[in-house]
Amino acid sequence: MEDNCRPFLVDPASRVIGTPSDAGTIAVASDEMVRPLRIALPRWYHGTDLGEFALRVNYRNAEGEEGMYLAAEKVVGDDSVTFEWILSRHVTQTAGPVRFSVCAVRHAEDGLTIAQEFNSRVAEFEVIEGLEVDEDAELEARLDWVWKVVADCEAATAGAHEAVGMIDAKLEEACAAAEEEIAAAEEERAIAELGRAEAEALRAAQFADMEQRSRGWLRYICQPGEFDPDTRQPIISEPHAGTMYFVPSAIPTEQSMYQEWIWVSGDERWESFGEVELSITPASPDQLAAVLDGTDGGEGGGEVVNLTGWRSVVPRLKAMFAGIVHKHSGADLTDGTVTAAKLASAAVTQAKIADGSVSLAKCDSSLRDSVSHSNVVLPNTANSTHRIEQVRVVRDGHTVHVSGLLTCVYAQTDGYSQLIASTTLPAPSAGIVYCDTPAGHLAIEEGRIRVHGGTAGTSYRFHDSYAV
Structure with missing residues (x-):
């Protein structure tokens, strides 16, 4: 149609x-x-x-x-x-x-x-x-045809329902068997995946360690958004075990602008080793006065002397001791003479005075050497296992004070290795001085400092004094 x-x-x-x-x-x-x-x-x-x-x-x-x-x-x-x-x-x-x-x-x-x-x-x-016209007859004929169609549909529906029931039963049986097989396979896959993940983590950690040892430390300065502003910990999506991450310090100083971090791949965590927080309690003027007067009761001991303390101490020291250069009148000698008993054996003789071996200038020079003072800051340096920073060498007469910040990157187990060399380091009277810290064991000699051992990732601010 x-x-x-x-x-x-x-x-x-x-x-x-x-x-x-x-x-x-x-x-x-x-x-x-x-x-x-x-x-x-x-x-x-x-x-x-x-x-x-x-x-x-x-x-x-x-x-x-x-x-x-x-x-x-x-x-x-x-x-x-x-x-x-x-x-x-x-x-x-x-x-x-x-x-x-x-x-x-x-x-x-x-x-x-x-x-x-x-x-x-x-x-x-x-x-x-x-x-x-004659709608009733036509309607009756149509109804007979409709009822026949209805009966045929009901018979077909009953047969379809029976077939569907059989199919559903077979499907449920097949699904149950398939689910059991899937569960067993998934369990085996999970066990294998766990083993693979553990092996891969070990391999990655070993490779990262090998790569770091072969390439040395890389340095990366973190920008805003790459570290937590409160904890200062880096926020790096894929950190590298061989890279040292520098985060701007929350309290920067001229010689400590950054806080250093490294990624410990085996533990999957960050380790900080570049900043040490110190809590300093100043000694009060009354405590310092008690020490000078000999009336200190022994309390405390961890306090330090700040500028305010020195302002109270210096006037008292000046009143207690004579200056380096000063004069005495002869009247100050209570017995009126200087006898040979008051001098070291053969220290001063008439002959030495006559030929100039003993003079006022030479006595003054000797006295100045005994109270000489120097204060030197050495450059930061590092070797393959340690890094040393902020090294200060202070000489106070016949005593030398050495301080600084020591960081252990790898533990050195094969003996001492040289870390810093400088002519500023005077020879100890004992020949060598040892300073033990968690970051390594220092050996201080004339012109150099060597290092041995220590715990990797540890930083320690050391201070040692020795006689020269």
Whole structure:
């Protein structure tokens, strides 16, 4: 059956169904399967191919009864999809307006669930009044045919239900067996994956250690956003075990601008070793006065002397001791003479005074050497196992004070290795001085400092004094 008129077009933008101008009288009351309406809708709608959809017409006749027409065939073109709606008696049974819309649906794999659906807007055409007789006889015949169809459907449904029940039982049995196999395989996979992960972590840690030893330490200065502003810990997505990360110090000084961090790959954690927080309690002027007066009761011991303390101590020291350069009158000698018993044996003789071996200038020079003072800061340096920074050498007469910050990168177990060399380091009177710290054992000699041992990743601020 073919409709000679132009098709009813579904506009893709407005979804309005347009009635062709040559449609003429579409239906008369009681028409039965004689008038096909050719309907065309766009094949492509916003990237969706409606040519793959099932097509149908939803309608409401003049009596207000609703129905559906399923299109058995369709013609899919490049730009449009066309099908025919043959008007049944249910559509035309009563004269009056018939409202309808076009619907395109795509079902899911189960054949029941609608996955996608396209609908047009509602259109309308008029069924013209006609003349129909002997409706009761026709109705009875139709009812007999309907009841036969119903009986056939019930029989088919019963058979389908039985077949579905058998299929469901087989499917449940197969699914249960498959789930058991999947669970066993997943358990084996999880065990294997755990072993693989542990082996990979060990391999990565060993490789990182090998790479670090072969390449030495890399240095990286963290920028804002790459460290936690409160803890100062780096925030690096893929940290490198052979890189030393420098984070700007929360309290920077001229000689300590950064806090150093390294990534411990074996423990998967950050280790800080570049900043030491000190809590200093100054000694009060009263405590210092008690020490000078000999009335100190021995309390405390961890206090330090700050500038305020020195301001209270210096005047008292000046009052207690004579200056380096000063004069005495002869009247200050209580017995009036300097006897040989008051001089070291052969220290001063008339001959030495006569030839100039003992003079006021030479005595003054000797005295100055005994109270000489120097204060030198050595450059920061490092070897393959340790780093030493902020080294200060202070000479106070015949005593030398050495202090600084020692960091152990790798523990040195093969004996002492040289860490710093400087002519500023005077020879100890004992020849060598040892200073033990958690970061390593220092050996201080004339012109150099050597290091041995220590705990990797440890920093320690040391201080040692020796006689020269």
